[in-house]
Amino acid sequence: MKQGFYSLPLQLHLVMEGKDLPVCSLEESIHQHIHLILTTAFGEIEYDEGFGCIVWEADFDNLTAVNKMRDQIKNSVLSVLQQYEARIEKIRAEVYIRQEEVRMQVNGKRVKKRIDIEVTGVIKSTRSAYTFTDRFFVGPLSYQ
Numbered sequence: 001m002k003q004g005f006y007s008l009p010l011q012l013h014l015v016m017e018g019k020d021l022p023v024c025s026l027e028e029s030i031h032q033h034i035h036l037i038l039t040t041a042f043g044e045i046e047y048d049e050g051f052g053c054i055v056w057e058a059d060f061d062n063l064t065a066v067n068k069m070r071d072q073i074k075n076s077v078l079s080v081l082q083q084y085e086a087r088i089e090k091i092r093a094e095v096y097i098r099q100e101e102v103r104m105q106v107n108g109k110r111v112k113k114r115i116d117i118e119v120t121g122v123i124k125s126t127r128s129a130y131t132f133t134d135r136f137f138v139g140p141l142s143y144q
Helices: 012-016 026-038 054-058 066-084
Strands: 088-104 108-123 129-138
Touching: 026 066, 026 108, 026 129, 054 066, 066 088, 066 108, 088 129
Parallel strands: none
Antiparallel strands: 088 108, 108 129
């Protein structure tokens, strides 16, 4: 293995071809892992039903108040990152929710709920500041 961390998604066909898997930096590996957690629904991983995030439950939810939904997502993000991303500490999360008009290829424009998630913390091994930002559109879920 080369120095670094395996990039996601894993390209296992390369192993079968006798080639090395692509690697990335520590920071990029953390980015990819957090994105994987946020885009995984609870229960999607059979052997660990706690892996994932509540963002999926916001999909098509038009009844929950925005402030309540924001707090639920923020608490979920903090909880799962403290449990599943051990390479960072002093984790903080901010969640912003708003309505946004999104261009659709087929039917022109559509209003969707946009969820911006910002995670900050400190990378334990390097003691350097860490920032991660992701954006999701729900109803149905998609991300940029």
